[in-house]
Amino acid sequence: MSTREKLIVTAATLFQRQGVRATGLAEILKVSGTPKGSLYYYFPKGKTELIAAAIDYAGTNIKNHVQAALASEVDPAKAIERLFSEIAAHISETGHLDNVSISLVALETTDEPSLQQACTRLFTELEAMYTAKLEASGIASEAAAALGQLIQAATEGSCTIVATKGQPEQLLVTARLLQQLIRAQLPA
Amino acid sequence: MSTREKLIVTAATLFQRQGVRATGLAEILKVSGTPKGSLYYYFPKGKTELIAAAIDYAGTNIKNHVQAALASEVDPAKAIERLFSEIAAHISETGHLDNVSISLVALETTDEPSLQQACTRLFTELEAMYTAKLEASGIASEAAAALGQLIQAATEGSCTIVATKGQPEQLLVTARLLQQLIRAQLPA
DNA sequence: CCTTAATTATAACAACTGGTCTATATATTA
DNA sequence: TAATATATAGACCAGTTGTTATAATTAAGG
Numbered sequence: 001m002s003t004r005e006k007l008i009v010t011a012a013t014l015f016q017r018q019g020v021r022a023t024g025l026a027e028i029l030k031v032s033g034t035p036k037g038s039l040y041y042y043f044p045k046g047k048t049e050l051i052a053a054a055i056d057y058a059g060t061n062i063k064n065h066v067q068a069a070l071a072s073e074v075d076p077a078k079a080i081e082r083l084f085s086e087i088a089a090h091i092s093e094t095g096h097l098d099n100v101s102i103s104l105v106a107l108e109t110t111d112e113p114s115l116q117q118a119c120t121r122l123f124t125e126l127e128a129m130y131t132a133k134l135e136a137s138g139i140a141s142e143a144a145a146a147l148g149q150l151i152q153a154a155t156e157g158s159c160t161i162v163a164t165k166g167q168p169e170q171l172l173v174t175a176r177l178l179q180q181l182i183r184a185q186l187p188a
Numbered sequence: 189m190s191t192r193e194k195l196i197v198t199a200a201t202l203f204q205r206q207g208v209r210a211t212g213l214a215e216i217l218k219v220s221g222t223p224k225g226s227l228y229y230y231f232p233k234g235k236t237e238l239i240a241a242a243i244d245y246a247g248t249n250i251k252n253h254v255q256a257a258l259a260s261e262v263d264p265a266k267a268i269e270r271l272f273s274e275i276a277a278h279i280s281e282t283g284h285l286d287n288v289s290i291s292l293v294a295l296e297t298t299d300e301p302s303l304q305q306a307c308t309r310l311f312t313e314l315e316a317m318y319t320a321k322l323e324a325s326g327i328a329s330e331a332a333a334a335l336g337q338l339i340q341a342a343t344e345g346s347c348t349i350v351a352t353k354g355q356p357e358q359l360l361v362t363a364r365l366l367q368q369l370i371r372a373q374l375p376a
Numbered sequence: 377c378c379t380t381a382a383t384t385a386t387a388a389c390a391a392c393t394g395g396t397c398t399a400t401a402t403a404t405t406a
Numbered sequence: 407t408a409a410t411a412t413a414t415a416g417a418c419c420a421g422t423t424g425t426t427a428t429a430a431t432t433a434a435g436g
Contacts, residue, residue, distance in 0.1 A: 003413080019296050021209035024393060037414045040395075047394065097295075103345075104295040106352040107285075108207050120353045149349075149358060150365045154338060157291075157345025161337075164294040165308045170337060177338045181369050191383080212423060225384045228425075235424065 004042040006032040012054040012061075016098035020051055020108045051109065052118055059122035061099055066126060070133045077179035077186075079133060080151060084175035087159065088168040095166070101159035127152045138187040147185060151178060192230045194220040200242040200249075204286035208239055208296045239297065240306055247310035249287050254314060258321045265367040265374075267321060268339065272363035275347065276356040283354070289347035315340045326375040335373060339366060 001009070010032035014023040025047060029036055043049040069083035070076070087100045097104065102119060109115035131148030135141055158174050189197070198220035202211040213235060217224055231237040257271035258264070275288050285292065290307055297303035319336030323329055346362050 018299065019207070019209060021207060022296065025395090026393080035414045036416070041413060103291060103348045107292040107295070107348055108210065110351055111206065116352060116354075123349050123352060146361050146365055150342060150362050153345035153349055153362055154341050155345065156348050157341035157343065160291045160295055160344050160348070161311050161341055163298055164304060164311060166304075173334050174338050174341055177334055177369065180372075181365065184368075184372060213425095214423080223384050224386075229383060 003034050003038045006034050007039060007042065007050065008053045008057050010034075011050050012058040013098045015051065015054050015105050016058055016102060017096040019104050025050075048112060048115065051105075051112075051115055055102065055105060055109075055115065055118040055122070058099070058102055058105070059118070059125070062102070062122070063125060063129065065099065066129055070129060074137075076133045076137045076139075077182040080130075080178050080182065081175050084155075084158075084171045084178075087155070088162075088171040091159070091162055091171075092168040095163075097159055097163050101156055101163075103156045103160050123152060123156075126155075134182065134185070139182075139185045143185050147182065150181070154178060191222050191226045194222050195227060195230065195238065196241045196245050198222075199238050200246040201286045203239065203242050203293050204246055204290060205284040207292050213238075236300060236303065239293075239303055243290065243293060243303065243306045243310070246287070246290055246293070247306070247313070250290070250310070251313060251317065253287065254317055258317060262325075264321045264325045264327075265370040268366050268370065269363050272343075272346075272359045272366075275343070276350075276359040279347070279350055279359075280356040283351075285347055285351050289344055289351075291344045291348050311340060311344075314343075322370065322373070327370075327373045331373050335370065338369070342366060 007028065011023070011028050014028060014031065025036075025039060028050075029039060039050070040046070043053070065086065066083060069086060070079045072082055073079040090100055091097065102122060106116075106119035106123070109119065127145075127148045129148075130151045131141075131144045134144035134147050139147065154174055158171050162168050162170050195216065199211070199216050202216060202219065213224075213227060216238075217227065227238070228234070231241070253274065254271060257274060258267045260270055261267040278288055279285065290310060294304075294307035294311070297307065315333075315336045317336075318339045319329075319332045322332035322335050327335065342362055346359050350356050350358050
């Protein structure tokens with residue numbers, strides 16, 4: 001792994017776990033074992049540029065997880081169940097939201113247009129993935145789009161609540177209701 | 189309004205809008221027009237103590253809004269519609285999440301037990317409010333509890349996404365699906 | 377009015393922050 | 407091998423942060 005990659009991966013993890021403002025550059029350097037000179041060499045615009053790269057990296061990671069879960073089952077309801085149980089397992093094991101949610105980063109960066117746009121893009125892409133899966137199973141596209149939005153909202157909201165409460169199993173309760181809703185929309 | 193109250197109200201607003209870490213005591217003092225000596229006089233344990241008071245204040249505010257919306261309609265589905273449209277209007281007008289969501293504060297404070305507990309308590313109380321409303325309309329208690337959790341998750345998640353995207357109308361799409369789900373659970 | 381309590385004022389502090397700069401080390405190329 | 411390009415090292419910087427301490431001012435009580 002190159003120095004630049006180490007910086008991005010470490011930053012992505014720390015930002016998602018504790019937030020952008022709570023993560024100083026000194027900590028990223030220490031955890032990644034990389035030199036300070038390199039940080040400004042690879043990210044001459046500074047922390048904001050590193051945050052942008054970290055959002056993209058985290059986003060790709062999350063999308064890959066979601067894509068794998070959606071592809072693992074033909075039935076979208078079962079796929080959502082699988083996704084939520086994977087998220088629950090991750091949070092249960094790590095106690096953190098890295099690799100599953102960028103809500104904290106998104107909320108912290110609404111005042112910086114380029115970062116807000118990067119987070120917006122990710123949220124939109126995730127919704128589109130859910131929507132596509134639902135459409136592929138025969139749900140009308142308007143209903144699929146609405147459901148895609150709800151699934152994404154429920155996912156981010158559940159991650160936030162579960163991380164706060166320390167109760168990952170709550171994700172499974174929410175998943176069951178979403179499955180019910182999806183099944184009600186599937187063609188007979 | 190007393191000095192102590194001014195500090196709490198200002199802190200609550202700024203914390204919900206921009207986060208705890210992005211809000212320094214200097215800004216709270218400036219915006220509230222209160223003296224620095226008073227801050228430590230009233231909150232001798234410092235910023236954490238002020239954050240705790242701000243969470244409680246914000247939580248009471250949010251609970252009051254939710255309670256008013258739930259009480260405004262007998263039908264829980266219509267009440268949720270009203271709540272979501274009020275949230276959408278607020279975000280539309282202000283561009284901020286103060287008075288509607290503590291997700292940012294909650295995510296930033298998971299490493300401080302007393303604050304985590306305060307946020308957990310609020311999330312739990314909000315869920316209980318939704319659950320009680322659903323039960324009162326005849327939904328079986330287990331189903332009502334699961335739905336209460338989904339409503340709370342969808343609310344927090346939607347606020348996060350909508351604040352990021354700057355698209356408050358998306359809340360109304362989500363509200364319609366929640367209404368559908370609620371109606372499917374109501375006794376015939 | 378005097379005494380006591382409450383509140384305010386503000387300087388000082390150590391620690392942290394993101395960024396700059398220049399010299400040096402390492403890698404690449406011809 | 408020497409020259410050039412890339413990457414690293416690390417000192418330094420100004421600004422911000424939350425906190426402490428002490429003196430002064432104001433408010434309350436007898």
